[in-house]
Amino acid sequence: MPIAVVLALVLALAWRERGSIVAADWLPYAILLGCLLSTVVLFAEGIPRPSRLTLAAFTGLSALAAWTALSLIWSPVPSLARDEALLIALYALTVITPPLILRSDGERLLALAAVVLGLGAVAVATGAVLVLGESPQDHFRGGRLYFPITYVNAEAALALVGVWPALALAARRDGV
Structure with missing residues (x-):
């Protein structure tokens, strides 16, 4: 069950990484979540359509991630802007994952x-x-x-x- 993998990733992030916001700590979990979601969307049959509210939240977070990534241009510390954009993208994935995999x-x-x-x-x-x-x-x-x-x-x-x-x-x- 894919949601069990998501839950395990979240709990491991909390326990092993102590809730760290350092990209090196949480980025592997984000990549695993992205791979899991991609696999489910590509290979599962009958993917449900998320609600309008879920799509709005996903779109809003994705737009915020894009805007934050764009801030690399003027940020005094571009690496922090990059990390924040990736973290917001993880939030967007987190919002869209349950509606797509729980049928x-x-x-x-x-x-x-x-x-x-x-x-x-x-x-x-x-x-x-x-x-x-x-x-x-x-x-x-x-x-x-x-x-x-x-x-x-x-x-x-x-x-x-x-x-x-x-x-x-x-x-x-x-x-x-």
Whole structure:
């Protein structure tokens, strides 16, 4: 299932690369995502058409990536403009991937459950590192958790990404 590969890439990026924004850390994941999406689009049958809202988000992010790439011309640090353009292109790929590879309600439900389980696993693993690790205090900066992602706002965002899908799954009345 391609969405499992996407989830594994996201979780690996968070855990192994500590949420780094350095291009050398996240670019291999972006290339893998691009290859996965290209493979699905080229070889899968019955690719669903994304909604207008999804297409608008993808188009907007793609345009922003192009504009950012164009800023290489006047940027005092062209390498940073390039990295930012590539990162925004990754965001665009991230927006368009689920609608293209999740065809049925069952696949979407399974992907939702996988996101919740994957993020739950990261939370449990983080707790294990803090409880069983040699020096858990090393994972805090200024009293804030600094692990696995080394940016506290992103750390909170990672934890909260799973809340709404978990609530949606818990609220289902069909017993799934």
